[in-house]
Amino acid sequence: MxxxxxxxxARRGLVLAPPPRWLLGWWxxxxxxxxxxxxxxxxxxxxxxxxxxxxxxxxxRSGYLLVPGRQSDPAFFPLYPILLRGAHAAGVGWGLAxxxxxxxxxxxxxxxxxxxxxxxxxxxxxxxxxxYLAIFPLGYVFSMAYPESVVLVLLTAAPLAALRRRWWLAxxxxxxxxxxRPEGLFLLLPLAGIAWQQRSSLTPARLGSALAxxxxxxxxxxxxxxxxxxxxxxxxxxxxAERAWGRQFRLTGAFQAFxxxxxxxxxxxxxVRDVICLFVYLALLYAAWRVxxxxxxxxxxxxxxxxxxxxxxxxxxxxxGLLAPPLFWGLAGLTKQPRTERLVRVVLLALLVVATxxxxxVFP
Amino acid sequence: MPVVxxxxxxxxxxxxxxxxVTASGWAVQAGALPPPTPAxxxxxxxxxxxxxxxxxxxxxxxxxxRTNGACLRGWFARRHRSKARGSLLVLGSRxxxxxxxxxRVWIAAALRREDRSRILALVGxxxxxxxxxxxxxxxxxxxxxxxxxxxxxxxxxxxxRNGKAERLxxxxxxxxxxxxxxxxxxxxxxxxxxxxxxxxxxxxxxRFHLLPEERDRR
Numbered sequence: 001m002x003x004x005x006x007x008x009x010a011r012r013g014l015v016l017a018p019p020p021r022w023l024l025g026w027w028x029x030x031x032x033x034x035x036x037x038x039x040x041x042x043x044x045x046x047x048x049x050x051x052x053x054x055x056x057x058x059x060x061r062s063g064y065l066l067v068p069g070r071q072s073d074p075a076f077f078p079l080y081p082i083l084l085r086g087a088h089a090a091g092v093g094w095g096l097a098x099x100x101x102x103x104x105x106x107x108x109x110x111x112x113x114x115x116x117x118x119x120x121x122x123x124x125x126x127x128x129x130x131x132y133l134a135i136f137p138l139g140y141v142f143s144m145a146y147p148e149s150v151v152l153v154l155l156t157a158a159p160l161a162a163l164r165r166r167w168w169l170a171x172x173x174x175x176x177x178x179x180x181r182p183e184g185l186f187l188l189l190p191l192a193g194i195a196w197q198q199r200s201s202l203t204p205a206r207l208g209s210a211l212a213x214x215x216x217x218x219x220x221x222x223x224x225x226x227x228x229x230x231x232x233x234x235x236x237x238x239x240x241a242e243r244a245w246g247r248q249f250r251l252t253g254a255f256q257a258f259x260x261x262x263x264x265x266x267x268x269x270x271x272v273r274d275v276i277c278l279f280v281y282l283a284l285l286y287a288a289w290r291v292x293x294x295x296x297x298x299x300x301x302x303x304x305x306x307x308x309x310x311x312x313x314x315x316x317x318x319x320x321g322l323l324a325p326p327l328f329w330g331l332a333g334l335t336k337q338p339r340t341e342r343l344v345r346v347v348l349l350a351l352l353v354v355a356t357x358x359x360x361x362v363f364p
Numbered sequence: 365m366p367v368v369x370x371x372x373x374x375x376x377x378x379x380x381x382x383x384x385v386t387a388s389g390w391a392v393q394a395g396a397l398p399p400p401t402p403a404x405x406x407x408x409x410x411x412x413x414x415x416x417x418x419x420x421x422x423x424x425x426x427x428x429x430r431t432n433g434a435c436l437r438g439w440f441a442r443r444h445r446s447k448a449r450g451s452l453l454v455l456g457s458r459x460x461x462x463x464x465x466x467x468r469v470w471i472a473a474a475l476r477r478e479d480r481s482r483i484l485a486l487v488g489x490x491x492x493x494x495x496x497x498x499x500x501x502x503x504x505x506x507x508x509x510x511x512x513x514x515x516x517x518x519x520x521x522x523x524x525r526n527g528k529a530e531r532l533x534x535x536x537x538x539x540x541x542x543x544x545x546x547x548x549x550x551x552x553x554x555x556x557x558x559x560x561x562x563x564x565x566x567x568x569x570x571r572f573h574l575l576p577e578e579r580d581r582r
Binding site: 063205220223 | 375385386388389390397398399400412498
C-alpha cells in the first residue's frame with residue numbers, strides 16, 4: 001500500500017516547483033500526437049475549435065441567450081468563455097484562443113495533478129499516473145476549445161490546497177471548478193473527506209473556512225443561476241438548455257440508457273466508444289480502490305462516471321472520465337512492472353491517435 | 365471557548381465564505397460576459413412563439429396580389445414511405461409545397477432564383493421564420509430592433525440583414541412578442557405576410573386541407 005496519510009501533510013503553501021523535465025516531455029508528446037493527428041485530418045486550427053468549442057466561443061463573444069425548444073448556450077458553463085474573452089482581449093484570435101488556453105492549462109493541470117498524487121500516493125505511482133493522464137486516448141479534448149484542461153487544474157488544485165491547509169484557496173479553486181463544468185460540484189466529496197481528517201487540528205475559524213470550501217462548488221452554481229436570472233430572467237436556464245441537448249436527470253435514467261442502448265447504437269455507432277469507456281472506467285475505479293485511493297475520491301470518481309447515465313444516455317462519458325483522477329491512480333496501480341508500464345504507454349499513444357481521428361466524425 | 369460558540373463561529377465563517385463565493389462568482393460573470401442585446405432577446409422570444417405554433421395562417425401580399433394560405437411545420441410522408449421534417453405551405457388555390465427543413469433558410473439558393481413559394485415560405489412558415497431569427501440571435505447576426513407600427517397596432521420591427529440586398533423583418537407585439545407581420549426583401553423581390561399563430565385543431569387543419577388523410581390523398 002503506497003498511501004501516505006494526509007495528516008502528515010506539511011504546513012506549506014501551494015508553492016509548486018517548475019514542472020520536471022519528464023512531465024514536460026510527456027505533455028509535449030501527448031500534445032504533438034493529438035494536435036498533429038487533428039491537423040492531419042484538416043490543416044486548420046478550427047479542427048480543435050469545433051463541436052462544443054463553437055458554443056463556448058459563442059458565449060464568449062455574445063454572452064448567454066436562451067431560446068427555449070432549441071439547443072442554446074446556457075448549457076455551457078461560464079468560466080471557460082470568460083477565459084476565452086480574456087485571451088481574446090490580450091490579442092489572441094477567437095479560433096486560436098481556445099486551443100492555446102487548453103494546451104497551456106493542461107501543462108499546469110498535469111503539474112498540479114502530479115503534486116496532488118504525490119501527497120496521496122508514492123512518487124512512483126504519482127509519476128506513472130501523470131504520464132498516463134498526459135497521453136490518455138480521450139485526452140485529445142485537452143487540446144480542444146473545451147474547458148476540461150482548465151477544470152483539471154482547479155479540480156486538482158482545490159484538494160491539494162486543502163491538504164496543505166490553504167482552505168480559502170481551496171474554496172476559490174472549488175468554486176471556479178464548478179463554474180467551469182458541473183463535475184466541479186463533486187469536489188465537495190474529497191474536500192469534505194480532507195476537512196474531516198483535519199477537523200481536530202483546525203481552529204474554529206479554520207474549520208469554518210474548510211466548510212466554506214466544501215460549500216464553494218454549490219455556492220458557485222448558485223452564482224451561475226443568479227447570473228442567468230439577472231440576464232435571462234430564468235435561474236434554471238442552464239437546466240432548460242440541457243433538456244434541449246437531450247440531458248435531463250431522471251431516477252430511471254440509467255435503466256433507460258441500457259434499455260435504449262441497442263437502438264441508440266444503431267442510430268449512432270460511435271456510442272460504442274462511450275459504452276466501452278464506462279466499463280473500463282468502472283474497472284479502473286475498482287483498481288483505484290485496490291491501490292488505496294481514499295473513499296471520498298472514489299465516490300467523486302464514481303459520481304463523475306456514473307451520474308451522467310441518469311440522463312438516459314451514454315454520450316460523452318469517455319470525456320467526462322478525464323475529470324476523475326482516481327481512474328488514473330487506478331491505472332497506475334495496475335501497471336507496477338516497468339515492462340507493463342512501457343506497453344501501456346505505447347497502447348495509450350496509439351489509442352490517442354485513433355481517438356483523435358474520431359474527432360472528424362463524432363463529438364467527444 | 366465553549367463547544368457551542370466554537371461551532372457557531374465555524375458555521376458563521378462557512379456561511380460567510382459560501383456567500384462570498386456566490387457574490388464574487390456572480391460579479392465575475394456580470395463583469396466579464398456581455399448581456400444579450402434587446403434585439404437578440406426579442407428574436408429569441410419571437411422564435412419561441414413561432415416554435416410553439418407549428419401552424420401559421422397567413423395572408424400574403426406580393427406584387428400587389430393577395431393570397432390566403434397556411435403553413436404547417438412537422439414531419440411529412442414522402443416517397444418510399446420515408447418521412448421528412450419540414451414545412452408544408454398551402455396557398456389559396458390548394459397548391460401545396462413541401463420545404464424540407466434546412467439549416468440555413470436565409471441564404472437558400474432558391475431565393476436567388478426568385479422561387480415564389482420559397483419566398484412566401486420564408487415569411488409565412490413558423491419553421492423558416494424561427495430558424496432564421498433564432499440562428500441570427502444565437503450567432504450574433506445583424507439583428508436590430510426598433511419601434512414601429514404594423515397590423516394597425518404599435519409593434520417592434522425586428523430586422524435581420526444579410527448583406528446589403530437581403531432583409532427579413534418581423535413585426536412583433538411589443539408586450540408579448542407575438543409575431544404579427546413578416547416582410548422580406550431579397551434583391552428587390554418583396555413579399556409580406558400577415559401571420560396569425562393558430563392552434564393545430566382538426567377544424568383549422570381541415571380548413572386548409574392539412575389533415576393527414578387529406579395530405580396523403582394528394
